[in-house]
Amino acid sequence: MLETFHILVREIEQDRSLERPEQLRERVRAMDRLEDVVWHEATETSATYRAALDKLRRRAQSRHAALAEVQQRLCGAVRCAIVQGAGAHALRGWLHHDDLSEPWGYDHLDALIGDVLSLDEPAEAIAALERDMVFYQPTPVRHVLDLIHRARLRRDDIVVDLGSGMGHVPLLVSICTDAQACGIERESAYVDSARRAAEALHVERATFLAQDVREADISRGTVFYLYTPFTGDMLRQVLDRLHDEARRRSFRIATLGPCTPAVASEPWLRAAGEPSADRVTLFRSVS
Ligand SMILES: C[S@@+](CC[C@H](N)C(=O)[O-])C[C@H]1O[C@@H](n2cnc3c(N)ncnc32)[C@H](O)[C@@H]1O
Structure with missing residues (x-):
């Protein structure tokens, strides 16, 4: 050795x-x-x-x-x-999202974005998770880039990350696109870190709510992102809320991970392509 x-x-x-x-x-x-x-x-x-x-x-x-x-x-x-204010240009040349052959694990893009966002670890204790809640882990950056690329986000889009942790997804969406992004996260220590990062980077289009997704205002989102933040009954409740919202207007949902098959079986959603837990799947609501 x-x-x-x-x-x-x-x-x-x-x-x-x-x-x-x-x-x-x-x-x-x-x-x-x-x-x-x-x-x-x-x-x-x-x-x-x-x-x-x-x-x-x-x-x-x-x-x-x-x-x-x-x-x-x-x-x-x-x-x-x-x-x-260089936006996506600041990261151009560094972020290539072409290789999704290894779906899980973190790589050089996560190392770069981790340093760029400089999210400080919460000092306070993290609240215990309720049943069905999934512990915090960030979406690997290559999947966030894939989401950004395939969703073709526009200025009038509002991406809502349901269970946003320390805010990688809303921060990257706001840096790399013209869309707005909002993170909803029940752990206020994570939300504080995300807000500090947004402020330090002058990223004004990313906002964060310290709330439970089951109660938060979801009336403005045009793309809801779920990196399997919860499972079981909690996922059911949130899908029911989204379904109610879909009766009023059309929007998209993007998923990654094990929640994908459950979302794919919702009759009011149409997937763009074959749903897969291993890469971002985009759905559109149909009334
Ligand atoms: C797998 S992590 C995803 C983090 C983030 N979306 C990302 O992709 O980088 C799941 C997050 O959802 C949060 N969460 C779980 N249940 C929640 C709920 N009911 N309301 C708000 N946040 C929740 C957890 O605290 C955790 O930070």
């Missing part, structure tokens, strides 16, 4: 191309691999082995720090462009 780590660290040390900002994917991958070395548990007790492993860990840490600095500079520049 030490020999493998040695070759890996040396390769990453020597690969100067990783310092070029545009090598985002490769750099993030290299940083992940360096972390594997840093956090590797010693498997032998001999002093020579431990000394060699420590030395490798220090080299890995130092190279990781150098690459992290490149990332910070890159994200600083992107943040600056967003604050100055």
